[in-house]
Amino acid sequence: MNNPFDVNLKQRGRASVDFMASLxxxxxxxxxxxxxxxxxxxxxxxxxxxxxDERNHYLESHLESDRIFRVSELVAEWHAGEHGRIARSAxxxxxxxxxxxxxxxxxGPVTLHLDSEFSxxxxxxxxxxxxxxxxxxxxxxxxxxGEIVHKKMVDALITGSIFQQRIDVAAQNKNKxxxxxxxxxxxxxHYTLALSEVFPKAEITGVExxxxxxxxxxxxxxxxxxxxxxxxxxxxxxxxxxNRFDFVTSYILLHETPPDIIESIFEESYRVLKPGxxxxxxxxxxxEDMNKLEEWRADRSxxxxxEPHWRASAQSNLEKIATDAGFVxxxxxxxxxxxxxxxxxxxxxx
Amino acid sequence: MGNxxxxxxxxxxxxxxxxxxxxxxxxxxLTLTHELWVLTDRLATIEALLExxxxxxxxxxxxxxxxxxxxxxxxxxxxxxxxRVVASLSGGADT
Numbered sequence: 108m109n110n111p112f113d114v115n116l117k118q119r120g121r122a123s124v125d126f127m128a129s130l131x132x133x134x135x136x137x138x139x140x141x142x143x144x145x146x147x148x149x150x151x152x153x154x155x156x157x158x159x160d161e162r163n164h165y166l167e168s169h170l171e172s173d174r175i176f177r178v179s180e181l182v183a184e185w186h187a188g189e190h191g192r193i194a195r196s197a198x199x200x201x202x203x204x205x206x207x208x209x210x211x212x213x214x215g216p217v218t219l220h221l222d223s224e225f226s227x228x229x230x231x232x233x234x235x236x237x238x239x240x241x242x243x244x245x246x247x248x249x250x251x252x253g254e255i256v257h258k259k260m261v262d263a264l265i266t267g268s269i270f271q272q273r274i275d276v277a278a279q280n281k282n283k284x285x286x287x288x289x290x291x292x293x294x295x296x297h298y299t300l301a302l303s304e305v306f307p308k309a310e311i312t313g314v315e316x317x318x319x320x321x322x323x324x325x326x327x328x329x330x331x332x333x334x335x336x337x338x339x340x341x342x343x344x345x346x347x348x349x350n351r352f353d354f355v356t357s358y359i360l361l362h363e364t365p366p367d368i369i370e371s372i373f374e375e376s377y378r379v380l381k382p383g384x385x386x387x388x389x390x391x392x393x394x395e396d397m398n399k400l401e402e403w404r405a406d407r408s409x410x411x412x413x414e415p416h417w418r419a420s421a422q423s424n425l426e427k428i429a430t431d432a433g434f435v436x437x438x439x440x441x442x443x444x445x446x447x448x449x450x451x452x453x454x455x456x457x
Numbered sequence: 458m459g460n461x462x463x464x465x466x467x468x469x470x471x472x473x474x475x476x477x478x479x480x481x482x483x484x485x486x487l488t489l490t491h492e493l494w495v496l497t498d499r500l501a502t503i504e505a506l507l508e509x510x511x512x513x514x515x516x517x518x519x520x521x522x523x524x525x526x527x528x529x530x531x532x533x534x535x536x537x538x539x540x541r542v543v544a545s546l547s548g549g550a551d552t
Contacts, residue, residue, distance in 0.1 A: 117519040122498035126491050126535055133539030178546045181480070185487040
């Protein structure tokens with residue numbers, strides 16, 4: 108039986124994934140042209156309007172007469188709408204071949220607790236995050252998202268590896284000897300895997316809203332014979348008693364939630380941590396660390412990329428939120444290519 | 458156009474696409490470019506397999522994985538295709 112995590116796409120899927128990368132790299136000159144155009148009518152980036160909507164309107168009104176800008180928008184829109192469809196189609200070509208192996212990975216040391224009375228929170232319900240075809244509820248969406256979109260599409264576009272990035276984040280606290288780790292927002296289990304790699308003796312628990320992503324995380328854990336315990340539960344309201352874990356962490360979860368929920372996640376993390384326990388949350392680069400043009404680009408990408416909470420989240424002061432939740436020794440840093448990842452760390456008063 | 462001037466049927470005036478259709482047309486162009494690339498890759502795959510032997514199977518076409526050199530060549534061709542289509546959409550501007 109094929110290893111479903113190490114399987115080659117069939118010709119159409121392989122060529123389609125290659126095409127998405129070529130579309131990105133082949134249209135880089137368009138983006139360079141747009142940046143150059145902006146510098147012509149905005150000599151000083153700091154002079155751009157402060158308000159993001161106003162800034163967007165200002166830049167759009169100057170760029171809309173530029174055909175290259177309009178074509179770039181067309182390409183970006185096509186990519187946003189089609190990437191999920193192409194990944195799903197590539198999966199469908201493989202499905203018959205790998206389905207038995209995927210199903211066999213339902214069994215193993217991972218324990219999955221699904222909530223039969225699960226009620227999706229309003230900030231999440233019905234949102235097609237990333238504009239991924241089918242949202243998070245389609246069959247095998249965890250495989251499509253984790254193994255095709257992330258592993259084959261996104262990884263081809265970035266410097267380094269998005270999977271190595273997860274290990275690098277987990278390794279921030281590699282000298283600690285944790286016994287109980289809680290991951291907030293386990294998604295497809297790839298940060299969970301990084302946690303297992305860095306802390307092989309720790310008992311790892313994860314919470315996640317999406318049943319399909321949890322089912323895939325279970326396959327990932329079982330494929331490596333790892334005894335994770337996964338729960339379908341919101342990170343802001345976990346089913347655990349106070350003072351249970353010695354490390355609570357998340358990878359790229361916070362920008363998928365609005366600011367009030369981010370505050371609740373930090374408060375919940377504080378509650379379930381043992382006194383003296385560590386918190387480490389990793390998310391996207393903060394808007395305050397960007398110049399006004401970079402911020403506009405990031406915001407526009409989120410606006411049209413299925414990210415309803417990105418702006419408010421990227422504008423949140425995570426250092427203050429962590430401190431307000433009670434954490435001490437709070438510190439922040441950027442890591443990864445171009446400082447793409449923002450990390451906030453702290454301890455529960457012990 | 459009418460039967461008073463039967464020659465008007467030679468080149469009838471007919472409304473087709475208007476500005477509101479252009480966005481859809483742009484999407485269609487990119488979708489066709491994607492499909493063209495899938496077929497270009499498929500042809501390159503078949504040619505690569507036929508360099509090795511005279512008879513090939515559908516399974517071999519589906520399973521084919523380009524080696525590093527061939528992948529680089531395919532990437533360059535795909536990027537070139539994208540750039541030509543985008544240049545056409547941009548009115549021949551040098552992108």
